[in-house]
Amino acid sequence: MTILGIVIGVAGVIIIIALGAGAQSLVLGQITKLGANLLSIQPGKSDEKGPPAQLFGIVITTLTRDDADALRAVPHAQAVTAMAMGSSSVTWRSKTIDTNFVGTEASYPQVTSFGMKEGVFFDSQQEQGGANVAVLGYSVWKQLFQDTGINPIGQVVKIRSSTQTEAGGVPLRVIGVVEERGVAFFQDMDDMIFIPLVIGQQQLLGIHYVQSISMKIDSAENVQPSIVDITNILNQRHRIRKATDADFTVRNIADAVSILSTITNALRLFLTAMAAIALIVGGIGILNIMMATVAERTREIGLRKAVGASNSAIRNQFLIEAGTLTFLGGVIGIILGIVISYLLYLLMIYLGYDWAFVISITSVLLAVGVSILTGVVFGLYPAFKASKLNPIDALRYE
Amino acid sequence: MALIEIEKLKKNYVNDEVVTHVLHDINFTIEEGEFVAIMGPSGSGKSTLMHILSFLDRPTSGLYKFEGKDTKDFDDVYLAKLRNERVGFVFQSFNLLARTTVLDNVKLPLIYSKKKDYDKLAEKALESVGLSHRLNYFTNQISGGEKQRVAIARALVNNPAVIFADEPTGNLDSKSGNAVMHILQKLNDRGHTIILVTHETDTANHAERIIRVKDGEIISDEKVTKRTIAEADRDLAK
Numbered sequence A: 001m002t003i004l005g006i007v008i009g010v011a012g013v014i015i016i017i018a019l020g021a022g023a024q025s026l027v028l029g030q031i032t033k034l035g036a037n038l039l040s041i042q043p044g045k046s047d048e049k050g051p052p053a054q055l056f057g058i059v060i061t062t063l064t065r066d067d068a069d070a071l072r073a074v075p076h077a078q079a080v081t082a083m084a085m086g087s088s089s090v091t092w093r094s095k096t097i098d099t100n101f102v103g104t105e106a107s108y109p110q111v112t113s114f115g116m117k118e119g120v121f122f123d124s125q126q127e128q129g130g131a132n133v134a135v136l137g138y139s140v141w142k143q144l145f146q147d148t149g150i151n152p153i154g155q156v157v158k159i160r161s162s163t164q165t166e167a168g169g170v171p172l173r174v175i176g177v178v179e180e181r182g183v184a185f186f187q188d189m190d191d192m193i194f195i196p197l198v199i200g201q202q203q204l205l206g207i208h209y210v211q212s213i214s215m216k217i218d219s220a221e222n223v224q225p226s227i228v229d230i231t232n233i234l235n236q237r238h239r240i241r242k243a244t245d246a247d248f249t250v251r252n253i254a255d256a257v258s259i260l261s262t263i264t265n266a267l268r269l270f271l272t273a274m275a276a277i278a279l280i281v282g283g284i285g286i287l288n289i290m291m292a293t294v295a296e297r298t299r300e301i302g303l304r305k306a307v308g309a310s311n312s313a314i315r316n317q318f319l320i321e322a323g324t325l326t327f328l329g330g331v332i333g334i335i336l337g338i339v340i341s342y343l344l345y346l347l348m349i350y351l352g353y354d355w356a357f358v359i360s361i362t363s364v365l366l367a368v369g370v371s372i373l374t375g376v377v378f379g380l381y382p383a384f385k386a387s388k389l390n391p392i393d394a395l396r397y398e
Numbered sequence B: 001m002a003l004i005e006i007e008k009l010k011k012n013y014v015n016d017e018v019v020t021h022v023l024h025d026i027n028f029t030i031e032e033g034e035f036v037a038i039m040g041p042s043g044s045g046k047s048t049l050m051h052i053l054s055f056l057d058r059p060t061s062g063l064y065k066f067e068g069k070d071t072k073d074f075d076d077v078y079l080a081k082l083r084n085e086r087v088g089f090v091f092q093s094f095n096l097l098a099r100t101t102v103l104d105n106v107k108l109p110l111i112y113s114k115k116k117d118y119d120k121l122a123e124k125a126l127e128s129v130g131l132s133h134r135l136n137y138f139t140n141q142i143s144g145g146e147k148q149r150v151a152i153a154r155a156l157v158n159n160p161a162v163i164f165a166d167e168p169t170g171n172l173d174s175k176s177g178n179a180v181m182h183i184l185q186k187l188n189d190r191g192h193t194i195i196l197v198t199h200e201t202d203t204a205n206h207a208e209r210i211i212r213v214k215d216g217e218i219i220s221d222e223k224v225t226k227r228t229i230a231e232a233d234r235d236l237a238k
Helices: A004-034 A065-071 A108-112 A124-128 A138-146 A197-205 A220-237 A253-296 A298-306 A311-350 A361-387 A391-396 B046-053 B076-085 B102-111 B118-128 B144-156 B174-189
Strands: A038-043 A077-092 A095-104 A116-119 A133-136 A156-161 A170-178 A192-196 A212-217 A248-252 B004-015 B018-030 B035-039 B061-066 B087-090 B162-166 B193-198 B209-214 B217-223
Touching (some): A004 A253, A004 A311, A004 A361, A038 A220, A038 A253, A065 A077, A077 A138, A095 A138, A095 A197, A124 A192, A133 A138, A138 A170, A170 A192, A170 A197, A192 A197, A212 A220, A220 A248, A253 A298, A253 A361, A298 B076, A311 A361, B004 B046, B018 B046, B018 B217, B035 B174, B046 B162, B102 B118, B102 B144, B118 B144, B144 B162, B162 B174, B174 B193
Parallel strands (some): A133 A170, B035 B209, B162 B193
Antiparallel strands (some): A038 A212, A077 A095, A077 A212, A116 A170, A133 A192, A156 A170, B004 B018, B209 B217
């Protein structure tokens, strides 16, 4: 019971540090998966950190494919792609699954950096000509083809928008399957089917605008200048004079990362405070048990003094005892902390996040150090009290 | 040079502003190698006197010279060293550590000294009280007489100048008590100074000299004419 506070405190320290490292690896993983230095241009003006306008049901139709073409003029743009997305059902033979479709350009793989499991991504000729081709995301392939053992390349699937009520759909020939990409920014990147932009726009959605333009910038220091370039080009094209009238938003993935790290830091601070409180409570427990121990062993202290123990020898003995007690609590706490961190890791993996299980030596040493220190700090008074006992009074103590 | 020399020794206790005079004007000298019994009824101050002599307590006033040095100047650290190296204690209630082996109990004073060879010295001390066969017993597994002999071994282990025995037979039956007195006499024969505190004349008669204390004053100090020599216990004789 006494060392429970220490156990909780130390386990807390371990978990916090492991959680911090895990969250960090998750965030970093998300960035590299989406591709670093990525900008996203969305229609509608919104607050820098607020949600995009589409979320409020406002449809803004001013962002077009021509805008995307114009943006290729941005000096540091490596790749630009426009996108029109929606939900759809995909049928192959008798199987039908629901998935998201992404109508996009041939440059999409360069923007988001991924490789192909099989086949190829459509080229710009196929895309601009509106060829009836499709590239499957990993889990789409898995659901439709994996069990059958049939090579998906060359097979024809039928796709229809979820809003479409009548039967039928657009037949598309599968030309490639994307490798497994996992979750990026809390979105399953495998549950997707990629089709030429015009197919998505005209045949599935019946629109002429795009929902998003993504741009990859060549290096991190050119991200900010590029945002200025994009804003200038689009302002000119859309004849916008004042920033408040803008009908588009340029988002930087790094901004989103900083929001996330703010959240994880706050969480860390909160957990640290909890651990500190647990350690203080544990320390008071130690103080209590050491006071009881000193009272219980008064005669022993008297005897030890009678056979020659000096005050400092008695004080050290009780300090070491308190330190050992909390050290034990620390060891149990470390084991508990590692086990809980591991369980959290398993949970995160199960939920599909790219979590890392990291127990650093520093965190273990820190936890051990803190636990021993707690014992010494809270054991100091009882140990001092024991050392000052008069041997005669101590020996006579009943 | 006398081992112990005290002059005009006084001890008062102050409790709630009431001053109790426990000892007044005690004077005596004890030479090296003596076997002295301090006798008196309970409340006479004999235990207080022993505590002062054995550095567990300090006198209120008066002179106490130990091995020629005035003890007034000794600090706590030095007193701890003296208790460790120069004196040994045997208590009425044994005061052994529970849940600890006989050997570890005897080793206790050595932990606080700078000596090496703990085990060898402790085994030797236990051999001289006839307990070599109980080394690894726990202190709750042995009899009262054996406990007191462990306590004597503990008092002996640092080869002190004086062994103080405070009613060493008080909690023992006569047979065990006799064995303890036999060991104390044997140690005295080997040159250890023994100071025994008791209220029983029979026990005191094992000493060579009896100092009688009553109401904080010495009432007599004389040689024992018919000294009792404790016979070796047959069980111990092996």
